[in-house]
Amino acid sequence: MQALLGLDLGTTGVKAALFASEDGRVLADAFIDYPLSHPHPGWAEQQPEEWWQATLTAIKFCLERASDLGVRPTDVRGVGLSGQMHGVVLLDERRDVLRPCIIWADQRSDAQCHWMTERVGAEQLITYVSNPALTGFSAPKLLWVRDNEPEIFARVRTVLLPKDYIRFRLTGVLAMEISDAAGTCLLDVKRGNWSQEVLKAIELDPEILPPVVPADRTSGTTTSEVESLTGLPAGVPVAGGGADNACGAVGNGVVVPGLALVSVGTSGIVLAHATSPQVDTSGPVPRVHTFNHAVPGAWYLMGVTQGAGLSMRWLRDNIGLPERALERWTGTDAYETLAREAESVAPGSDGLIFLPYLQGERTPHLDAYARGGWLGLTASHDRRHLVRSVMEGVAFSLKDCMTIIGEQGLSLNQVRATGGGAKSLLWRQIIADVLETELVTTNSSEGPAFGAALLAGVAAGVYASVPEACSQTVRIVERTEPQAKTAPAYRQAYETYRALYPALKPILSKPLI
Structure with missing residues (x-):
C-alpha cells in the first residue's frame, strides 16, 4: 500500500484525508472545526494555535480510522498541504505567533490598499505583481498591522500564510509555496519571486518573507514531535502544496488548457487554467486575479465571490x-x-x-x-x-x-464543479442553468485535500508529474446539463x-x- 495524506486548512475547520496512490480512492478522513472571530464589523480573525491543535487531532483520527482497513502510518509516502489564502501569520524572533491571523475574509485594510496603490503606482503594481491591491490580499493586512499595531509589527521577523504555518509546525521549515504566495500582492507572478520593486516602494523588509518553494517538490519532512503527537512517522516528505483553489483545481484535474473549475465553498470561485500569466485588461484594474498554478510553469485566472x-x-x-x-x-x-x-x-x-x-x-x-x-x-x-x-x-x-x-x-x-455547495443537486442545476453550460463533477469528494495529496505524490516520486497524477486518479462521475426552459x-x-x-x-x- 502506498498512501498519500492531504491536509486542507479551511475557514471552518481542517480536513485530513488519506488516499490510495494507485487510484485516488479515499481510505480515511477526519474533519475538525475551529472558531472564526469577528471582533468588529468587517473583521475576520482566527488563532493559528487552534489550527495546529485541530490539525494534530485530524491527522491522528485519520490514521486511526485507516488502521481499521489495514493501512499503517508507515504506508504514508507523503503529505500535501492546502489552505485558505491571503491570511497573515506573524512570528517573532522565537517563532511564536504575535497576534491572531487576519484571514482572507477580513475587509479592514481599505485605506492601506489605497496607500499601497498610490505608493507603487496603479499601473506599475499590475506590472510588478499582476494584481491590484485588495483588502482580501495579504500585503494590505500586513500594512494595517504596521499602521495600527506598531508595537506588534516591530517584533515581526517572519510572515507566513495559514497553510505554511502548518508546514512550519510539521517540519520546522519556514517557506511559502508559490501558488499561495501569488495571493499576497508581493510576488512577481510572472517570474515566481518576491517583487523587490513593490517591497521597496512600501518600505517592507524582504527579510520577513520566507523562501518561495514549488508546489510539487519536498519542502521538509515531519518531525519526531509530530510522530509522538499523531502517530505519523518522522521523516515523511511534506510537499510545497498549494492554495486551496489551486489544490481544488489539481484535485479535479484542471491542470491542462481548456478546463475551468467552479467551486462553491465558503467563498465561490471560477478558475480557468492558463499557459501564460495573462492579465485582465478589460477595465481600469484587473477584475479577475492572475495567480501561479500548483502546476509548474502554469497559471490560472480566477474570479471570486x-x-x-x-x-x-x-x-x-x-x-x-x-x-x-x-x-x-x-x-x-x-x-x-x-x-x-x-x-x-x-x-x-x-x-x-x-x-x-x-x-x-x-x-x-x-x-x-x-x-x-x-x-x-x-x-x-x-x-x-x-x-x-x-x-x-x-x-x-x-x-x-x-x-x-x-x-x-x-x-x-x-x-468542472466542486465544493460543498456543488454537492447540492439543486444548487448545481441552478448554476448550470445560469451559466448556460454543462457542469461535470469528478470523484474528488475531498476537494483541495485530494489535490494536496496528489502534489505530495509527485514530490515523493509516486507520480512523474501533476498531469500524470491527475490522469491516473481523477475521473468524471456525473454531468449536469443546463435546462433550456429556464434560460x-x-x-x-x-x-x-x-x-x-x-x-x-x-x-x-x-x-x-
Missing part, C-alpha cells in the same frame, strides 16, 4: 433555525432540508433577488464595502423563496466571474441583478469599519 457558501450558512443559522435544531438532535442535514423547500419555487424566485455581498465583493466590483440583501421582497414570498434566491444570487455572482474570464480569450472546453427567466433575473449594484452603491457602499 466572497459570500457563496457563507451566504447559505448565514441563512441556515439565522433564518433556518428549526432545521438547525433538527440537525443537532436527529442528524438531519439542514442544508438538504432547506434545498428541498427551494425546489418548489420557480426559477427567478418570483422576482426576489439576493445580493451575496455579506463580506464585500471582489469580482467584478472590487468593493470591500459592498453590502448584501434581498430586493423585491413582497408579502407573497416565504422562506422557500429566500433560500432559492440565495442560491440564485450566488450563481449570478459566479456568472459575473465566468463572463469576465470568457472575455480573456481562453478556449474553455469543459467546466429566459434567468437571463432576465441576471440583468436585474447586474443593475442593482451600481444603483445601490451610492447608498450602501460606505465604510462601516
Whole structure:
C-alpha cells in the first residue's frame, strides 16, 4: 500500500484525508472545526494555535480510522498541504505567533490598499505583481498591522500564510509555496519571486518573507514531535502544496488548457487554467486575479465571490433555525432540508433577488464595502423563496466571474464543479442553468485535500508529474446539463441583478469599519 495524506486548512475547520496512490480512492478522513472571530464589523480573525491543535487531532483520527482497513502510518509516502489564502501569520524572533491571523475574509485594510496603490503606482503594481491591491490580499493586512499595531509589527521577523504555518509546525521549515504566495500582492507572478520593486516602494523588509518553494517538490519532512503527537512517522516528505483553489483545481484535474473549475465553498470561485500569466485588461484594474498554478510553469485566472457558501450558512443559522435544531438532535442535514423547500419555487424566485455581498465583493466590483440583501421582497414570498434566491444570487455572482474570464480569450472546453455547495443537486442545476453550460463533477469528494495529496505524490516520486497524477486518479462521475426552459427567466433575473449594484452603491457602499 502506498498512501498519500492531504491536509486542507479551511475557514471552518481542517480536513485530513488519506488516499490510495494507485487510484485516488479515499481510505480515511477526519474533519475538525475551529472558531472564526469577528471582533468588529468587517473583521475576520482566527488563532493559528487552534489550527495546529485541530490539525494534530485530524491527522491522528485519520490514521486511526485507516488502521481499521489495514493501512499503517508507515504506508504514508507523503503529505500535501492546502489552505485558505491571503491570511497573515506573524512570528517573532522565537517563532511564536504575535497576534491572531487576519484571514482572507477580513475587509479592514481599505485605506492601506489605497496607500499601497498610490505608493507603487496603479499601473506599475499590475506590472510588478499582476494584481491590484485588495483588502482580501495579504500585503494590505500586513500594512494595517504596521499602521495600527506598531508595537506588534516591530517584533515581526517572519510572515507566513495559514497553510505554511502548518508546514512550519510539521517540519520546522519556514517557506511559502508559490501558488499561495501569488495571493499576497508581493510576488512577481510572472517570474515566481518576491517583487523587490513593490517591497521597496512600501518600505517592507524582504527579510520577513520566507523562501518561495514549488508546489510539487519536498519542502521538509515531519518531525519526531509530530510522530509522538499523531502517530505519523518522522521523516515523511511534506510537499510545497498549494492554495486551496489551486489544490481544488489539481484535485479535479484542471491542470491542462481548456478546463475551468467552479467551486462553491465558503467563498465561490471560477478558475480557468492558463499557459501564460495573462492579465485582465478589460477595465481600469484587473477584475479577475492572475495567480501561479500548483502546476509548474502554469497559471490560472480566477474570479471570486466572497459570500457563496457563507451566504447559505448565514441563512441556515439565522433564518433556518428549526432545521438547525433538527440537525443537532436527529442528524438531519439542514442544508438538504432547506434545498428541498427551494425546489418548489420557480426559477427567478418570483422576482426576489439576493445580493451575496455579506463580506464585500471582489469580482467584478472590487468593493470591500459592498453590502448584501434581498430586493423585491413582497408579502407573497416565504422562506422557500429566500433560500432559492440565495442560491440564485450566488450563481449570478459566479456568472459575473465566468463572463469576465470568457472575455480573456481562453478556449474553455469543459467546466468542472466542486465544493460543498456543488454537492447540492439543486444548487448545481441552478448554476448550470445560469451559466448556460454543462457542469461535470469528478470523484474528488475531498476537494483541495485530494489535490494536496496528489502534489505530495509527485514530490515523493509516486507520480512523474501533476498531469500524470491527475490522469491516473481523477475521473468524471456525473454531468449536469443546463435546462433550456429556464434560460429566459434567468437571463432576465441576471440583468436585474447586474443593475442593482451600481444603483445601490451610492447608498450602501460606505465604510462601516
